[in-house]
Amino acid sequence: MNSIIFTAGARILVALLFVFSLFMLLRGHHLPGGGFIGGLLGAVAFIVYSLACGPAEAKAALRASPEGIAMVGLGIALLAGLVSFVFGDPLFTGQWYWVGGDSYETSIFSINSVLVFDIGVYLVVLGGILSLAFAFEEET
Amino acid sequence: MAEPSDPNAPWVNPAGMITVAITAALFIFFARYLPVVPVEGAVPFVWDWIPSLDIRMSFWLDGLSLMFALLITGIGALVMLYAARYLAGHPQYNRFALYLFSFMLSMLGLVLADNLITLFVFWELTTFTSYLLIGFSHTDPKSRRNALQALLLTAAGGLALLAGFILIGITQGTFELSQLNAAGTMAEHPAYLGILILVLIGAFTKSAQVPLHFWLPNAMAAPTPVSAYLHSATMVKAGVYLLARMHPSLSGSDVWVWVLTLFGATTAVFASFMAVRQTDLKQTLAYTTLMALGTLVLFLAGSTGYAITAAMTFLLVHSLYKAGLFLVIGIVDHETGTRDANVLGGLARAMPITAAAAALSGLAMAGIPPFLGFIAKEVAYAGALEMALTVFVVVMAFAAFALMFAVALIVAWKPFFGPQGDLPRTPHEGPWAMVLGPATLAVLGLLFGLMPGVAAYYLIEPAVAAVMGAPDTGGRLKLWAGFNLPLLLSLLTFAAGYLLYRFHLDLRERLARIEARAPDLDAGWDRLLDAFVAFAKGQTRVIQTGVLRHYMFATFAVLAVAMLATMLLRPVGGVSLAFDGIGFMEWGIAALIAAGTVLVILTSSRIAALVGLGVVGIGVALIFIVYSAPDVAITQLLVELLVVVLLAVALLKMPYLDAGNRQTHRPFDAALAVLVGGLTAWVLLRVTDAPFDRRLTDFFEGASWTEAFGRNIVNVILVDFRTLDTFGEIAVVIVAALGAFALLKGGLKRGPEGETAPHAEKERKE
Amino acid sequence: MEALTALIVGLLVAGSVYLMLARSFMRFLFGLILLSNAANLVIFASGRMTPGAPALVPYGADAPAGVVGNALPQALVLTAIVIGFGLLAFTLALAFEAYRRLRTMDTDKMRLAEPKEDGK
Structure with missing residues (x-):
């Protein structure tokens, strides 16, 4: 696709979509969104980019191999699940740590394993789908 | 004949030494229970595995298990050490060490398992690992064939065993052996006969009772250390172990007595004759193993103290001398390059320690005082005199023991002290790592004989108590029990055995002639296998057409039949097609999806099909949007986008939909499609008509915020609850x-x- | 709406079965896509369908007020969609690779694994 408008527009669109995907990931616990949706959106962003500028440039923009991202995501998700062992809970029990308080209401923010797990999901979906899409674009 | 082995190769390597060390450590671990078990009876080891499902790893260490565990680890360690030297420099030695070690562990699990299912799993593991061991020389087609034979036969027996175990579980309500045995015999139960037959098939194939015996001599294709291990204390004893283990719950009927007596006695005598018939010393030993198994089964038929004591004592004796003799034959083979009974002789001068070990083991086998073998024979005769079918049992036992005496002389005496033959190599004493095993085992046989009380207190009486399911009175093992009938029978056995040895060459010729005329079960096995393969090929040709459409058609047809049968056989009543509350928008979405589907079906343009698929996907997403599933809808839309992109990229590089011949009209496919679709709709209508169980939903809605601090329930389910x-x-x-x-x-x-x-x-x- | 969804599912399944029985591998693929849509709808409809009330807990409350959409089937369907996409992509790659090697999309002629017997 050699449309100048598309190529130029794509760069802005990609940035917007990617930021939006992160937004969807982070708000997912309380409003529609989450790791799956965020990951899909992120993947769509880079696929649009690759359609506009070619997979090579999209890969360069990604800065890491999509397969690697997916694997790292799986590892993060697994670690988030294993953390509960440290606290003596069964595998994959959500762990919450309240900063500046002792419950949701009193704390300023929380550090929890659930969001970490969702980030893992995000990376897996993003990396998995991008590795597929790039392979299709390059090989076919 | 000897396996490749380089005498100068370094044989101390990590794989071998680690396995030896672990096995020896296990032996010490179990030996520490020697003083405990006679006092406390049984030590359970229970680990919670999946507590929420009530699944436990339960193990049970009583007298019987302990004796087996000690034999397995003790002989195991010696055999592994021996094998390290025997196979020194073998390119696949590491693999061998792994196989042998895995086999040892599975065998250990088998004798310690308390749960029948656990026992079965270990039972099959021994089958697989022994397959790998027997077929270790995998470049030799004969070795492969024999390994496969052992695998198929014992695995088939294992399946029967599993069926038997499941029957036990259903009828008795438990799989725990300790509970089953505590409950006493199940002979009164209507399913008893079925259970007994199934379990016996399993035990008899594993322990190679006639007529399922032919795999065992063939399994000698394995390297000698493997034969020493598999055929002395382990693999083939698994069947005997099972019979002994389940003795309290399965014995106590005439069927048990008759079947075990007949099969055991037949096997024992048949195998003894076959042992005399062989010229390859390893084969001779293989058949004496068969003989020992027969004898053990024979005595397990009985339920009296003497019969069981005879079985347990003989089991211990046999494991010691048989492993020792196999290892000796291995040394002889290793050092002289032959195992032919007609050639070997006069080796005592060249290899004195090996000869001494062989002599001690041989004396134990022949049952000469003061060896434990003698005591075992005494007790055996005493047991035989108490059993049902007394005369038959005594005569058969007499024949077997006399023949065994002769075989002991052939195996352990003649090669070392007989006239020297023409050897391929000049013999030397074996290396210490190989001599250690047989020497230790032989000396143990002698020590136990000199101190029968020790063996009885620590090993045999606890085992007898376990088999009988009641505390053992003990006191049966004596070196000198006075002038009685068993002693007389022993003396007669010696005389008969010596005569048999004197004339064993003649006997061997005669047996060879008989054998030539007898039906060959081994060849029959090959024919059976060929027939099976031919049958498989034939039915494959009919069923497997190699055309995807036919497979798919069959799959969907079966699906349709299953759904139809379920819907017709269950009284479900009619369904209500309630369309109230469905507005213009819903009908519109349905029409959109229908239009997309029809377009995909009818078009022969790739682009049109792509559009149709996209329309369907968006229609489905609209349903999700309208019916309050925003997360799902977003996902569906994004995935739909990706599908279209991928298809567009890939599809256009592929040929037209109907390149070549177009199938325009497929009435049968259409009929099946309508049937499956209609049935699916019907099932779904029924499902949604039924009252809805809200328990799960209520839980998630209630707990989402209070327990998981998330307001989007769908996301909370995804990343927290599930x-x-x-x-x-x-x-x-x-x-x-x-x-x-x-x-x-x-x-x-x-x-x-x-x-x-x-x-x-x-x-x-x- | 469950009744209407059942009819839609029936149509989708019928269409997908018909397509999957075709000789063209690509039609088979289309059938697969329709089938996965139908399966998602089945799961969704089995949890009952509630219009206009997403499964969210309002701020300040401990549980959703009134009847909201059933969240459990939604969660199941959400992952099913993503996995269905993975399956589709894999099948597509398979189809593409098969076409590259065999130069045909006619499943009757794809007989690498089960070749015709040579006229015995």
Whole structure:
């Protein structure tokens, strides 16, 4: 696709979509969104980019191999699940740590394993789908 | 004949030494229970595995298990040490050490398991690992064939065993052996006969009772240390162990007594004659193993103290001397290059320690005082005199013991002290690592005989108590029990045995002639296997057409029949087609999806099909939007987008939909499609008509905020309540992505146009 | 709406079965896509369908007020969609690679694994 408008527009669109995907990931616990949706959106962003500028440039923009991202995501998700062992809970029990308080209401923010797990999901979906899409674009 | 072994090769390597060390440590671990078990009876080891499902790893260490565990680890350690030297320099020695070690562990699990299912799993593990061991010389087709034979026969027996175990579990309500045995005999139960037959098939194939015996001599294709291990204390004893283990619950009926007596006695006598018939010393020993198994089964038929004591004592004696003799034969083979009974002789001068070990083991086998073998024979005769079918048992036992006396002389006396033959190599004493095993075992046989009380207190009486299911009175093992009938029988046995040895060459010729005329079960096995393969090929040709459409048609047809049968056989009543509350928008969405579907079905344009698919996907997403599933709808839309992109990229590089011949009219397919679709709709209507169980939903709605601090319930379910599922799912995504990635990237580069598949395949291999 | 969804599912399944029985591998693929849509709808409809009330807990409350959409089937369908996409992509890659090697999309002629017997 050699449309100048598309190529130029794509760069802005990609940035917007990617930021939006992160937004969807982070708000997912309380409003529609989450790791799956965020990951899909992120993947769509880079696929649009690759359609506009070619997979090579999209890969360069990604800065890491999509397969690697997916694997790292799986590892993060697994670690988030294993953390509960440290606290003596069964595998994959959500762990919450309240900063500046002792419950949701009193704390300023929380550090929890659930969001970490969702980030893992995000990376897996993003990396998995991008590795597929790039392979299709390059090989076919 | 000897396996490749380089005398100068370094034989101390990590794989071998670690396995030896672990096995020896296990032996010490179990030996520490020697003082405990006679006092406390049994030591349970229970680990909670999946407590929420009530699944436990339960093990049970009583007298019987302890005796087996000690034999397995003790002989195991010696055999592994021996094997390290025997196979020194063998390129696949590490693999061998792994096989042998795995086999040892599975055998250990088998004798310690308290749960029948656990026992079965270990039972099958011994089958597999012994398959690997027997077929270790995998370049030899005979070795492979014999390993496969052992695998198929014992695995088939294992299946019967599993069926028996399941029957026990259903009828008795428990799989725990300790509970079953505590409950006493189940002979009164209507399912008893079925259970007994199934369990006996399993035990008899494993312990090679006639007529299922032929795999055992063939299994001698294995390297000698394997034979020493498998055929002395372990593999083949598993069947005997099972019979002894289940003695309290399965014995106590006439069927048990008759079947075990007949099979055991027949096996014992038949095998003794076969042992005399052989000239290869390893084969001779193989048949004496068979004889010992027969004898053990024979005595397990009885339920009196003497019969069981005879079985347990003989089991111990046999394990010691048989492992020792196998190892001796291995040394002889290793040092002289032959195992032919007609050639070997006069080796005592060249290899004195080996000869001494052989002599001690041989004396134990022959049952000469003061060896434990003598005591075992005494007790055996005493037991035989108490058993049902007394005369038959005594005569058969007499014949077997007399023949065994003769065989002991052939195996342990003649090669070392008989006239020297023409040897392929000048014999030397074996290396210490190989001599240690047989020497230790032989000395143990003598020590136990000199101190029968010790063996009785620590090993045999606890084992007898376990088999009888009641505390043992003891006091049966004596070196000198006075002038009685068993002693007389022993003396007669010696005389008969010596005569048999004197004339064993004549006997061997005669037996060879008889054997030539008898039906050959081994060849029959091959024919059976060939017939089976032919049958499989025939039915494959009929069922497997190699055409995808036919497979799919069969799959969907079966699905339709299953759904139809379920719906017709269950009184479900009619369904209500309630369309109230469905507005213009809903009908519109339905029409959109219908239009998309029809377009995909009818079109022969790739682009049109793509559009149809997109329309369907968006229609489905609209349903999700309208019916309050925003997360799902977003996902569906994004995935739909990706599907269209991928298809557009890939599809346009592929040929037209109907390149070549177009199938315009497929009435049968259409009928099946309508049937499956209609049935699915019907099932779904029924499901949604039924009252809805809200318990799960209520839980998630109530707990989402209060327990998981999330307001989006769908997301909370995904990343908190059902995290493990989600983790599995993203793993699937990765697998699918990497699979497709590898297919596209790793596949062969495009060949020239019209290239045929086999060429491409060949090219890839190169 | 469950009744209407059942009819839609029936149509989708019928269409997908018909397509999957075709000789063209690509039609088979289309059938697969329709089938996965139908399966998602089945799961969704089995949890009952509630219009206009997403499964969210309002701020300040401990549980959703009134009847909201059933969240459990939604969660199941959400992952099913993503996995279904993975499966589709894999099948597509398979189809593409098969076409590259065999130069045909006619499943009757794809007989690498089970070749015709040579006229015995």
